[in-house]
Amino acid sequence: MKRFSTILMILCTFLLLTGSALAAEVPTQRMFTPDEAMTQLKAGNDRFATGHAIHPNQDRQRRLATTAKGQHPFATVIACSDSRVPAALLFDQGIGDIFTIKVAGNVMDVDEIGSVEYGVDHLGTPVMVVLGHTHCGAVTAVVQDAELHGSIPQLVDNILPAVKKTRHDHPELTGDALVTAAVTNNVWQSISDLLMNSPATRARVMNGTLQVVGAVYDIDTGKVDWLGIHPRQADIMAAAGPAVQTHAGTAAEQGMEKAAHGTAAVEKAAHDTDTMEEHDALEIEKQAMPEHEAQSGSSPLWFIFFLLVIILAAVFMKTRAKKSE
Numbered sequence: 294m295k296r297f298s299t300i301l302m303i304l305c306t307f308l309l310l311t312g313s314a315l316a317a318e319v320p321t322q323r324m325f326t327p328d329e330a331m332t333q334l335k336a337g338n339d340r341f342a343t344g345h346a347i348h349p350n351q352d353r354q355r356r357l358a359t360t361a362k363g364q365h366p367f368a369t370v371i372a373c374s375d376s377r378v379p380a381a382l383l384f385d386q387g388i389g390d391i392f393t394i395k396v397a398g399n400v401m402d403v404d405e406i407g408s409v410e411y412g413v414d415h416l417g418t419p420v421m422v423v424l425g426h427t428h429c430g431a432v433t434a435v436v437q438d439a440e441l442h443g444s445i446p447q448l449v450d451n452i453l454p455a456v457k458k459t460r461h462d463h464p465e466l467t468g469d470a471l472v473t474a475a476v477t478n479n480v481w482q483s484i485s486d487l488l489m490n491s492p493a494t495r496a497r498v499m500n501g502t503l504q505v506v507g508a509v510y511d512i513d514t515g516k517v518d519w520l521g522i523h524p525r526q527a528d529i530m531a532a533a534g535p536a537v538q539t540h541a542g543t544a545a546e547q548g549m550e551k552a553a554h555g556t557a558a559v560e561k562a563a564h565d566t567d568t569m570e571e572h573d574a575l576e577i578e579k580q581a582m583p584e585h586e587a588q589s590g591s592s593p594l595w596f597i598f599f600l601l602v603i604i605l606a607a608v609f610m611k612t613r614a615k616k617s618e
């Protein structure tokens with residue numbers, strides 16, 4: 294009888310530990326602080342540029358997890374459409390890691406700002422990168438005053454101020470040197486356009502949940518040259534007007550903000566924010582996902598838990614039977 298009690302106690306402890314582990318099961322993707330997100334991007338680019346890419350989060354398991362649980366990217370990146378600038382690849386990231394906007398000349402017009410707001414405000418990415426690149430054809434076309442057709446003139450309109458400023462500040466520059474300087478100024482121009490025209494982005498920057506940084510990717514070396522935040526960020530934000538947070542953000546992101554500011558109101562906002570993608574993800578999980586695939590995505594801890602319950606029940610019944618003999 295004493296032996297049975299010992300076995301029972303051990304099993305109960307196991308059950309308790311397994312139950313706790315199940316309750317504390319971590320989500321597939323966790324939220325980063327702006328600094329942590331920057332570290333991830335920098336480390337990823339270092340791996341890529343030095344030929345040590347690990348190609349994370351690119352397997353079937355990640356695909357299924359991000360379908361079932363929704364996307365929680367840790368960075369929003371706007372980059373040029375140039376085929377030599379593959380955003381997720383050059384940061385050595387995978388499925389669901391980077392919310393990417395690709396547009397020629399990485400310009401920031403209405404549609405691009407809307408897309409950025411989806412990334413930084415709706416999905417709550419802690420970092421927003423405007424990524425220019427060396428040998429950019431769009432910037433070169435403006436520098437060379439090339440003849441443009443179709444809708445391209447309206448597109449490069451956004452690049453013109455950067456090229457004008459470069460010419461004004463550095464009249465000595467010509468050729469490739471002028472293009473290189475204009476690429477950098479074009480990054481600052483895009484950041485300025487974003488901050489000026491997006492109250493939601495300004496609100497995120499002001500409450501410390503978002504960092505907007507510039508960078509230039511070298512298509513030859515594969516290295517990203519980090520430019521940091523806009524040198525006139527405070528002035529631009531002050532001139533732009535009030536910052537308005539239009540979206541309450543994801544629950545995880547709200548938790549981060551709550552931890553940073555200790556506001557009780559955030560809790561309510563997080564509860565109210567039953568985001569569309571969370572709803573969609575649940576629907577997909579229920580309707581589209583075959584049952585065996587849905588199970589394969591769940592923790593093996595469940596299996597251990599049920600196994601222990603069965604063992605416990607068997608031991609209990611055997612002892613009862615012995616007692617009644």
Ligand SMILES: [Zn+2]
Pocket residue numbers: 373374375397398399426428429430431432
């Ligand atoms: Zn380009």
